[in-house]
Amino acid sequence: MTPGAWKRSRDLFWSPRKGWPEGPTLTIADERVLRLHPKLKRAIRGELITLKAGESAKSLRTLEKLTKRALTMPRKVTLIAVGGGTIGDLATVFAHVFKRGVKKLIHLPTTLLAAVDSSVGGKGAINVAGAKNVLGVFHAADECWLWPEVFTTLTEAQRREGRIEAVKMVITLDRKTWAEWVWGLPDDAQIIRVARALKNAVVDRDPYEQTGERAVLNFGHTFGHVIESLSGFRVRHGEAVGLGMLYAIDEGIRRGITPQNLRWELEGVLPVKRARLQQWLAPKYAARVKALLAADKKAAWILLESPGRVRVVPM
Numbered sequence: 640m641t642p643g644a645w646k647r648s649r650d651l652f653w654s655p656r657k658g659w660p661e662g663p664t665l666t667i668a669d670e671r672v673l674r675l676h677p678k679l680k681r682a683i684r685g686e687l688i689t690l691k692a693g694e695s696a697k698s699l700r701t702l703e704k705l706t707k708r709a710l711t712m713p714r715k716v717t718l719i720a721v722g723g724g725t726i727g728d729l730a731t732v733f734a735h736v737f738k739r740g741v742k743k744l745i746h747l748p749t750t751l752l753a754a755v756d757s758s759v760g761g762k763g764a765i766n767v768a769g770a771k772n773v774l775g776v777f778h779a780a781d782e783c784w785l786w787p788e789v790f791t792t793l794t795e796a797q798r799r800e801g802r803i804e805a806v807k808m809v810i811t812l813d814r815k816t817w818a819e820w821v822w823g824l825p826d827d828a829q830i831i832r833v834a835r836a837l838k839n840a841v842v843d844r845d846p847y848e849q850t851g852e853r854a855v856l857n858f859g860h861t862f863g864h865v866i867e868s869l870s871g872f873r874v875r876h877g878e879a880v881g882l883g884m885l886y887a888i889d890e891g892i893r894r895g896i897t898p899q900n901l902r903w904e905l906e907g908v909l910p911v912k913r914a915r916l917q918q919w920l921a922p923k924y925a926a927r928v929k930a931l932l933a934a935d936k937k938a939a940w941i942l943l944e945s946p947g948r949v950r951v952v953p954m
C-alpha cells in the first residue's frame with residue numbers, strides 16, 4: 640500500500656515502561672513536553688529533534704531544519720511525533736515527503752485537542768506567507784499512542800480546547816451520545832474515545848475530502864476562523880471554534896433550520912461564554928467580517944438541523 644494511504648491508526652495505550660520501537664527511529668518532539676515529562680524523555684531511543692511548539696513550527700524553515708538533521712537517516716525509518724497539533728501537523732508533512740514517505744508514522748498526542756482531533760484523519764499542513772495550512776498532505780498514521788499521564792500538565796484553557804472539538808463531533812454526528820452529554824461531559828478518557836471513533840467514521844467515508852462528508856467537521860469553523868483573524872490569533876483555535884458554533888446555531892435559527900432548544904443545550908455544555916461572541920459582532924468589525932467570510936476557501940455555513948444532522952448552506 641502507498642505509504643500514508645488512509646487507514647485508521649491502531650490506538651494503543653502507552654506508558655514509558657513500553658519503551659520505543661525497534662530499528663531506526665526519528666522522534667520529533669515538543670521541547671516543553673519533554674521538559675515537563677522526563678520519564679517520557681528517558682524512554683526515547685534513536686534520533687531526537689526537539690522543537691518549540693506553536694504555529695511558527697509549521698513552517699518551511701522548520702521542514703528544512705528537520706531535513707538537514709535527518710539527511711543521513713534511511714527511508715525505512717519510524718517517525719514518532721510527540722506533541723500537540725502543531726508538532727503533529729508538521730511531522731505528518733515531513734513523514735509524507737521525507738525520501739518520498741517514511742516506513743511508519745506514530746503519533747503520541749500530548750494535548751487534548753491533538754488526542755481528540757488533529758492526530759486522527761491523516762491531515763498535516765504547514766503555513767506559508769501567513770496563510771494557514773496552505774501546504775499540506777494526507778498521510779495516515781500507523782499508530783497512535785495514548786498516554787493519559789501526559790495530559791496532567793495541561794492548563795484548564797488547553798483542556799477546554801479539546802473538549803470543544805469533541806462537543807462539535809458529538810452534536811453534529813451522534814444524536815444518542817449528545818442526549819447523554821447535555822447532562823454533563825464525561826471524563827477526558829471517554830471524551831477521547833468517543834471523539835476519535837466519530838472522526839474516524841467520517842474519515843473512513845471521505846478520507847481525501849472528495850465527497851463533502853468531511854465538511855461536517857468544520858461546524859463552527861466558518862465564523863471561528865473570522866474570530867481568530869479579527870483577534871490577530873490571540874483567541875485560540877478551540878475557543879474560536881466554540882464561539883463559531885454558537886454563531887452557527889444563531890445563523891441556523893435565523894434561517895429556520897436549527898431548533899431554538901439546541902441553543903440552550905449547546906450553551907449549557909460548551910465551556911465558552913456567549914458574551915465573548917458579542918464583542919466580535921460589534922458594528923466596527925462588520926466590514927472585516929464580510930471580507931473574511933468572502934475570502935474563506937470553505938465558504939459555506941454548516942448548520943444543524945438536529946443533533947447528528949447537519950445541512951451545508953452556501954453563503
Ligand SMILES: NC(=O)c1ccc[n+]([C@@H]2O[C@H](COP(=O)([O-])OP(=O)(O)OC[C@H]3O[C@@H](n4cnc5c(N)ncnc54)[C@H](O)[C@@H]3O)[C@@H](O)[C@H]2O)c1
Pocket residue numbers: 669671672675692693694697722723724725726728749750752753756757758759760761762763764772789790791792793794797800876
Ligand atoms: N490535522 C488536523 O486534522 C488538525 C485538526 C485540528 C487542529 N489542527 C492543528 O492543530 C494545531 C493546534 O493544536 P494544539 O492546540 O495542540 O497546539 P500546540 O501543539 O501548539 O500546543 C499548544 C501548547 O500546548 C503545549 N503543550 C503540548 N502538550 C503539553 C502538555 N502535555 N502539557 C503542557 N503543555 C503542553 C505546547 O508546548 C504549546 O505551547 C493548529 O495548528 C491546528 O491547525 C490540525
